[in-house]
Amino acid sequence: MHSSSQCRRGVSRRDFLVASAGFVAAGAPLAYLYSDEALLHLRRFAQSVDGSLNEQAKKTAEKAYLMPGRHRGKVVEVQHPDAVRPDNTINAPAVDAMIDQGMIALSGAGHPHEAWGSFFEKSDIIGIKVNPVGRKAKTGEGGRVSGAVGAISSPEVLLKVVSSLKDIGVPAKNIIVFERYANEFCDAGYDQVMFERVMDGVRWFASGSGYGIQLDVTGFDGGRSGVSPELAKHVVGYDPDVFVNMGFAAPGTDKRDDRRFRSHLSMIVSRMVNKFITLPVLKDHRSAGVTLSLKNMSHGMNNNVARSHISGIRREAVQAGDGSAYAAAFTVESGPNQCNTFIPTAVNQHRMRQKATLHILDGLIGVYEGGPGSWNQTWATWRRKSLFFATDPVALDLVGWKILDAKRAAEGWPSVANMGLLNHTDSWRISTTLAGLAAAPPLAAAMTQAVSQNRLGGSQTEIFDRRTPEHVILAGTLDLGDFDPATIHHRRIHMTA
Secondary structure (H helix, E strand, O other), X not given: OOOOOOOOOOOOHHHHHHHHXXXXXXXXXXXXXXXXXXXXXXXHHHHHOOOHHHHHHHHHHHOOOOOOOOOOOEEEEEEOOOOEOOOOOEOHHHHHHHHHHHHHHHHOOOOHHHHHHOOOOOOOOEEEEOOOOOOOOOOOOOOOOOOOOOOOOOHHHHHHHHHHHHHOOOOHHHEEEEEEEHHHHHHOOHHHHOOOHHHOXXXXXXXXXXXXXXXXXXXXOOOOOOOOHHHHOOEOOEEEEEEEEOOOOOOOOOOOOHHHHEEEEEHHHHHHOOEEEEOOEEEEEOOOEEEOHHHHHHOOOEOOOHHHEOOOEEEEEEOOOOOOOOOOEEEEEEOOEOHHHHHHHHHOOHHHHXXXXXXXXXXXXXXXXXXXXXXXXXXXXXXXXXXXXXXXXHHHHXXXXXXXXXXXXXXXXXXXXXXXXXXXXXXXXXXXXXXXXHHOOHHHHHHHHHHHOOEEOOEEOOOOOOOOOHHHHHHHHOOOOOOOHHHOEEEEEEOOO
């Protein structure tokens, strides 16, 4: 856990309550089996009510910001040849120009100020969701690919977004940078970004202290012991009254506890902001197939998410081909993947749909294999040098999915939908290996053979049954956005150096 020097931008209790004014409806029922500590925490949080945010929420609804937003089916991609240097550092001036151009193209405005002003007002309380999961390994850190290039929401993008909001008159106190877990926020270095001059007055919060099932809505699933006071100041928990039920639970949870079937929305989203911007990253994902704007919301803004991708389940399989009535059975490991239903169900919450205003997908450095994190031995990145702008998360994710599959094909990998344990049967391995060796150059053939055998460098690469990004399709059926390629307009803008 982090020392206070690693996560220093704290807020006093008074500042927290002032920032929270209007975020909680007084007297809200808490008719669930939460701990006394949880109830005390939430009741104290509720004491600072003045109703101002409720009025902001009404204004937001009246302007029809409901997902998929005012630019349905539209995705703007801006590329800049100098956006990422050869050493994989980000060129901030190029990013600034890309964001200005992208916002103008998305909104149809004539100037960046006008573009940002078409989405946000001075009185808005705006959350900015960053994604730190794909960070590179820290010095001396084990468990991650040594020397791997990181792929997170670039600090340069975050700084430009905050600067743009301030430029149209949004007060710093009305801007909240947030992430699901406080320790991951700090591990990725965002706590240090908060010391940049443009971030003066901007606050950051997290839903929980660290990774876990988090049935405790306070965000301290393992208790407060070991969590530094400085880190704990930023943890606001999950809303006890805003959640979705789904009929599956993580193994090992108490069967008498109905919370195992619920995922509660972050207090940040439900009560602390009236609009939010997401800064997802262009990445594949070992269970969901892709992790773009939809998954950044479903898993980044709710608790009890581990139940959506469970690995290591023992099951009996059948060895076919011997011609007998009952083929020989053997035991294998299975990784059932509920991301397909978890993601659209979690995103399809009214408060999330109402407040999701803008998505800026960071494709400066993309991850085409081994996502979401560099602990996977197949972790592979490339300099895409793109930023994507949309209000429609489904259209944005479909565009990103196609780009990832194209890059995978170029590198000798199967499409994301053709990965997973269930796709790696003996016959699949043989046919894929022969095809790869016959048709591909030596490096691609070796890669194809390795992945077809489920191994790379002696390590198993697949732990889930399938990777098909069904969640993108299902989100389209919930009208969260457009999935039909015929109705999606992917506009590409190539800037010059």
